[in-house]
Amino acid sequence: MNTTRRIATSVAAFALGAVALAGCAGSAVGSSQADASSEAPEEIVIGALHPLSGSNAADGQQMSNAAQMAVDAVNDAGGIASLGGARLVLEAADTRGEPETGQSEATRLIQEGAAALVGSYQSGTSANIASVSERNGVPFVMDVSALDSILEQGYTYSFRIQPSASMMGTQSATYLSEISTAAGDPVQKVGYLYEQGNFGASAYEAFAAKAAELGITVDPAISYDPTSSDLSTQVQQVAAAGADVLAVSGYYNDSLAVARAVNSIAPELDAVFGVANGGFDQVQFTSDAPNGGANYLDANYRWDATNEDAVAVADAFEEKFGQPMRTSAMLTYDAVTLIAEAIETAGSADPAAIRDAIADSDYQPHVVNAGPVSFDETGQNVNASVVTMQVLDGAVRQVFPADLAQEQVVYPAPVN
Structure with a gap:
């Protein structure tokens, strides 16, 4: 059973009350500690950067919760099978909606071992994170950030699921x-x-x-x-x-x-x-x-209300957090799940290997999309749709x- 199907099964079970989502803890593994040829890591860190305070905190908190929910779903479904069941760990950071804070927090997460990043809701903040990602060779998957120019810099480590402005x-x-x-x-x-x-x-x-x-x-x-x-x-x-x-x-x-x-x-x-x-x-x-x-x-952009898997995720989110799931949160869920699938495909916690697997992704998202996710040479999902x-x-x-x-x-x- 592939990662996406195992996650969908886990989420559906959660929606029926059969799965208890739980956090996990332990030592982090980043680019300096694991690659395809090394011993399989026990845990792999994904960094999530969102505005958890400030005027956009309502969306930011939902997005952070969705990231954790996606990580929990992977772990409850058995972790990363190609790495012996390695578990994902989410490290959430507050950008406060400030580009400078987003940049410094991205740097900190990478230094502390994050193998991939997701974020960040505001385009200005994502632009700074993308620059940090490129300099450090760590993949960054944008959930919500529409500004076209972010992906017009020749970056190779940044990707966007949603349609551009x-x-x-x-x-x-x-x-x-x-x-x-x-x-x-x-x-x-x-x-x-x-x-x-x-x-x-x-x-x-x-x-x-x-x-x-x-x-x-x-x-x-x-x-x-x-x-x-x-x-x-x-x-x-x-x-x-x-x-x-x-x-x-x-x-x-x-x-x-x-x-x-x-x-x-x-x-x-x-x-x-x-x-x-x-x-x-x-x-x-x-x-x-x-x-x-x-x-x-x-x-x-919108989470697809005609997609049974998306409905199951949204229902599970509302049951767990007591509020309807916004599309911004569903995009975060997709971004983290895509990264997990890339780690599974790469069979590695090395950021460069994860990046290559993301670039070749054919992930089936829960948001409206004209087919599977397909990134062009700039990192834009060409099938992104409204x-x-x-x-x-x-x-x-x-x-x-x-x-x-x-x-x-x-x-x-x-x-x-």
């Missing part, structure tokens, strides 16, 4: 065009609001380029400060321009501010469509947004494309 922007424009055309009401003009950082700009630029190819006008396009609590002026500009659809690339609080402004200023829009939006597909959005966020759409979600009857549901849909998409999609 530009991939998400391109796919989002395609899906919006297909949804509206199928409904007999093809979108003509999109107003676009995007947070002013690198993430928002990258998603917008890719969306606009693809929209132009599809004959869709994107105007106006307005960047904004994501710390703003009132985005009424920006929404008014979109309404005044006569846009059919408002597209939004932002985080949770600013997306909520957009929703409040739309409710009072522009309820006549055909749709509000998130592009890699950090708010519209969150469970709490259905409680916090006007009208329960009804009909809001978002094209984003799915369109919509708030329907108080729940976030997958609605497009059809093969991933839980329910039929509603379009036009009035929000009040």
Whole structure:
């Protein structure tokens, strides 16, 4: 039985209450202590770097918990069989959402023997970790970090499972065009609001380029400060321009501010469509947004609710930690499980051997993906994909494309 199947079996058993997940302890083995020709190690350390404090601590803690859950699943399934049942050990570090802290913590974890790293939620932090990873020859698998430029540095030890910001922007424009055309009401003009950082700009630029190819006008396009609590002026500009659809690339609080402004200023829009939006597909959005966020759409990476194994993992997570599993956490779970599978394939705790096995991975993820994970020469998963979600009857549901849909998409999609 291969590592992925053993892990899936262990998680399913946990979801049924048959497996008690437990931590493990012992001496760490890093690059200086083990390679393919040495005696099999008893334990192999994976370092997890996430914002466990600060404004993104809720996601960071979920991601750290998911990393531990993945490690426990491997160990409960018998450990790394090709290394005589060697157990994985997770060392979690708090980046505090600070690039400098992420860099120093990555350095510390490598010095203390980590054979691989996973993280980190924020692209700026991941960029620094990637640099440390490359200098030290230790593989780094990014769970959540969308910025394209991270993998444009010629690195050979960094990998990304999720789609990049530009991939998400391109796919989002395609899906919006297909949804509206199928409904007999093809979108003509999109107003676009995007947070002013690198993430928002990258998603917008890719969306606009693809929209132009599809004959869709994107105007106006307005960047904004994501710390703003009132985005009424920006929404008014979109309404005044006569846009059919408002597209939004932002985080949770600013997306909520957009929703409040739309409710009072522009309820006549055909749709509000998130592009890699950090708010519209969150469970709490259905409680916090006007009208329960009804009909809001978002094209984003997502754990696949049509995948039985993914559902089992999500159910197990909620049972253990008492809260629904966010996609960010599922991406961490996939990243750690991919690393475990690479260690199994390499039959080694040597970081260089693990790196080579990661590069050749065909791991089947729990997040939406157009096939198995497949990394190109830059370390980007070329099969990374988004799915369109919509708030329907108080729940976030997958609605497009059809093969991933839980329910039929509603379009036009009035929000009040």
